[in-house]
Amino acid sequence: MASASAALNPHRYLMDDRRFVGVIFLVPALLYILLLVGLPFLLAIAFGFSDVTVGNTELNFIGFDNFVAVWENDIFRQVFGNTVMFTLVSQIFILIFANILAIIFTQEFTGKWFARFIFILPWATPVSLAAIGWLWMFDTKYSPIDYLLLQTGFLGPKGILSNSRNLYWLANPVLSQISVIFVQVWRMTPLATVILMAGLSSIPTDILDQAEVDGSRFMRTLLQVKLPLILPIMVIALLFSMITMFGDMTVVYVLTRGGPVDYTRIIGLYSFQIGIEGGNLAQGAAMALFAFPLLLALALLMLRTASRAEVR
Amino acid sequence: MTLLSKMLVILSLFAPLPGAIAAQDAFPTGTAISLLQWQHFVPRYDAWFDNWAQAWGEANNVTVSIDRVNFAELPSSLAAEIDAGQGHTIIELPSSPASYIQGLHDLSDINKQALAMFGKRLDHCKAITYLSFIDVYYGFASGYSLNHGNYDIELWTEAGYPHGPKSYEDLLAGGRAIFQSTGIPVGIGISSEIDSEMANREVIWSFGGSVQDENENVVLNSASTIAAVKYLAQLQNEAMTAEVFGWTGASNNQALIAGEASFILNPDSAYRSLQKIDPAAAANIGFTPALLGPAGAFGGTHILISVIPAYVQGIQLQAAKQFILDFTANYSEVTYNSELFNLPCFPATVKELDSWLEKDPFGSVPADKFAILKTAIDRSVNFGYPGVSSPAIAQVYAEHIIPNMIAQVALGKKSAEDAVAQATERVEEIFAFWRAQNLVGGDN
Secondary structure (H helix, E strand, C coil): CHHHHHHHCHHHHHHHCHHHHHHHHHHHHHHHHHHHHHHHHHHHHHHHCECCCCCCCCCCECCCHHHHHHHHCHHHHHHHHHHHHHHHHHHHHHHHHHHHHHHHHCCCCCCHHHHHHHHHHHHHCCHHHHHHHHHHHCCCCCCHHHHHHHHCCCCCCCCCCCCCCCCCCCCCHHHHHHHHHHHHHHHHHHHHHHHHHHHHHCCCHHHHHHHHHCCCCHHHHHHHHHHHHHHHHHHHHHHHHHHHHHHCCHHHHHHCCCCCCCCCCCHHHHHHHHHHHCCCHHHHHHHHHCHHHHHHHHHHHHHHHHHHHHHC | CCHHHHHHHHHHHCCCCCCCCCHHHCCCCCCEEEEEEECCCCHHHHHHHHHHHHHHHHHHCCEEEEEEECHHHHHHHHHHHHHHCCCCCEEEECCCCHHHHHHECCCHHHHHHHHHHHCCCCHHHHHCCEECCCCEECCEEEEEEECEEEEEHHHHHHCCCCCCCCEHHHHHHHHHHHHHHHCCCEECCCCCCHHHHHHHHHHHHHCCCCCECCCCCECCCCHHHHHHHHHHHHHHHHHCCHHHHHCCCCHHHHHHHCCCCCEEEECCHHHHHHHHHCHHHHHCEEEECCCEECCEECECEEEEEEECECCCCHHHHHHHHHHHHHHHHCHHHHHHHCCCCCEECCHHHCCCHHHHHHCCCCCCCCCCHHHHHHHHHHCECCCCCCCCCCHHHHHHHHCCHHHHHHHHHHCCCCCHHHHHHHHHHHHHHHHHHHHHCCCCCCCC
């Protein structure tokens, strides 16, 4: 019967072949990865070992000179530290807020869909526009946040926080770092929340019913049932968020351009300043590649953790 | 407004065919050039330029299109277009594009032609477009804007300086007194942006320091630079707020308009904005030329550099070069319509300049407010002074090494000696890279 159908329509047989269909489905993703990730990555490696500039893309192999120069650059070490610090601190807050919000948004309450819609907006907003919005919020002179603090007595001549009318969010070393972390948490939390919501929704109800029958209350169900079950997906959310943040330079580019001094300068921004704005494409590429081993190790570690949690 | 000024306005409104544009030089049908430039701080200029460019296009049978972006985005836009091998025909930047030199056309021909047509050119306009080490003009500068002091007359008079500060010593003493008595600070940026870069270099030059010498040797680590860094740190601690560490391209305007700066270093754009919003407050703003330091007075210049990427070829290249020369020939209109923001690199192209500076056609009170700029022009230098603006100088700017060096000291994170030594180390690495490319001279 099957061979008769195939004889009538050979494409039908082909489309019934799981391996063939699998390859067809994978091709777009593979092309995307090869052309938009793999090729630029290989190009960055080639650039890193050459003396290429913006104006002269002829590849002259110069060995490890660029990597040595980057490693010996004192500023780079601070920049690397900033990148790791911003990523880790942001992830801690993202994880906490995303868990809380995912639990809230999976409960039933009036206006849930509207609340979800509002909440997702920071993630849906293009990052450059969002950063410009925050640039105005943190403006050194006309910050609305400062205005509110001034009106409530926290700033001003007898202010609790400062005698000045402004906190200089983006000009103070500590506040500028807090501002960058805040904006990253603000824009990345919705995505992590949505992923965790999907995880929470996928927990079989019979497990939760069983926990309830066994007398488990909210916190115990959360800590001993829900969180362990969504751990693999939580790790994926974290991984996705960390890699996005590690490579992002838009927020600091718009907010501070790396200042004051180098307090908010991160690898992505510094390699852009050296490679694109400074024309030294080779050293910019070498610097960007320093993030790769760390991200690779992180990804492998987290995927392994997720895989183990899944088996258990 | 003088009769001549009125005539110029009327002429520009009707978008006349500039004298240098000859109809017999018309290009073949289908010739098109595209321009990428910054959004001018004086809005009237962009409107005038659009009309002028279209008129030039019609007279020469060339389709002209114009795109504008924020000035800070111009270097990265140019870099992207060079590497893509396609993009705009002429890109105009207010900072040095020297590090892209290998992807730009040598414009020695039109630079020589311009000298023959317009006569003498100011030294700083040459130094930011000419790479002496390889004898190549990678750009063409037709004009520049001049950094000068803008001070609050009332505040400085009360502080005992009715004509504003003359020297950096005055700036510290007067600025500190004003800050202590009124809370109004001096506003000189120490941040990762072009105005800070310019202002910080002015102080270093005036104290006798510089990033390089005239032979392109790195000489940043000197007693003079250390003294300048210490001075700026003291000025920040005693007469400025932390705002200067987050200074942006808009900060000078914001501070002057809000009346929250006793002194800023800026071309006249901040003043012009204030003049439109509050003429009385603008009348209370006085100008000073570059301030005197122990080694003299040196004013920074934002030179407007036109470049043509190497991918532009054939008739399009010819049209682009013609456009640049004709634009330069019409610099009277440029200076006028930019409200004296754009000053000519070739003084002969704006014969009215002295009369405009002596009597501002845009209603300044007093009318001779801009006369001081005549002195300021004599004190102006290029970004790489005393050398040229090489690719290494451009990368030092791109990494914002100079303001960061100063900010570290002002924030108390490093001693001036350590900060200058660390900055010098990085500057030397940058120079070594570009020397290996045979684009920078010197040997250290």
